[in-house]
Amino acid sequence: MEGGIDTGKDDSLGVRRRGLARHLVAVQEEQRLRLSRELHDDLGQMLASVALELHMVRAGSPEMDARLERAAMLVDRLNAKVHDAAWSLRPADLDRLGLRASVEDLASVLCGQLGIPCEMDLEALSSPPPAEIALTLYRIAQEALTNIGKHAAPSRVSVTAHIHDDRMRLTIEDDGRGFDGGAEPGPGHLGLAGMRERLALVGGKLSVETARGKGTTIYADVPLAG
Incomplete structure (x- = not known):
């Protein structure tokens, strides 16, 4: 056999x-x-x-x-x-103030620079996850928001976090240009591969919903136990 x-x-x-x-x-x-x-x-x-x-x-x-x-x-x-x-x-806030304040700061700075509203619901980040998870989620938020600032031209941004069944989901959404999710990654989207790899190292997963002219939503799911 x-x-x-x-x-x-x-x-x-x-x-x-x-x-x-x-x-x-x-x-x-x-x-x-x-x-x-x-x-x-x-x-x-x-x-x-x-x-x-x-x-x-x-x-x-x-x-x-x-x-x-x-x-x-x-x-x-x-x-x-x-x-x-x-x-x-390496933002001092991540070590001193925690993950929630650090991600809120990232989003606030971006939306302030773009002059657009930013919707945030990050209460789930108030209880600090393990250090490796916190750093991973921070880097995902940093990369995703940087990409939005460089390429999306949105009129609003939303950053939320929720916990369900011992897993945390960080969601970053914009209503900007979007892109063809089925096409080969262009220069503005190479960071997605890095995000996927970083999440995989902690047992997490990245999902992307996007289409040209329809904005982009990024879901970063990570385990909180086991």
């Missing part, structure tokens, strides 16, 4: 591969955290000190004073960009 014996080798290999992938993700997140702290604590503080010095210096001539003021403004802008980069690498 050819092919009738299951040696378990494939399952064992799959477990080892998933374990290695999870380890690599953990290492990547640890590096993100370290770099974020270095950017915020070291470079950010240095730039703030330089800006303060420039704001206080006066050269004695209107022309030089104006140039110093412009230099100070440029340093202020650079400091803001460093802060944003550090936040995107």
